[in-house]
Amino acid sequence: MIAKIEVDIPTCIGCGTCWVACPDAFREVEVGEEYKAAATGRLAPEKALRNAAEGCPSLSISLIDDSGAVLYPTEAQREELRKRLQW
Numbered sequence: 001m002i003a004k005i006e007v008d009i010p011t012c013i014g015c016g017t018c019w020v021a022c023p024d025a026f027r028e029v030e031v032g033e034e035y036k037a038a039a040t041g042r043l044a045p046e047k048a049l050r051n052a053a054e055g056c057p058s059l060s061i062s063l064i065d066d067s068g069a070v071l072y073p074t075e076a077q078r079e080e081l082r083k084r085l086q087w
Contacts, residue, residue, distance in 0.1 A: 025039060025049060
């Protein structure tokens, strides 16, 4: 069960998918001259949270359970993204 959401603001590209898909849990914040995602501190239904996190193209959203384990994304998913982004 998802107990916490974390957004890695530096890697967020500000596409808006999360705050459109799940406005209860995500909001846009102005960072310099860009807009990025941030967690509101509230949770939403698990399906909505998963849809928002899985729709994030930069894997900047982490879904965390009660024990502190990251449910999404997996380290393998993050590694795959790193490999795809290398030139």
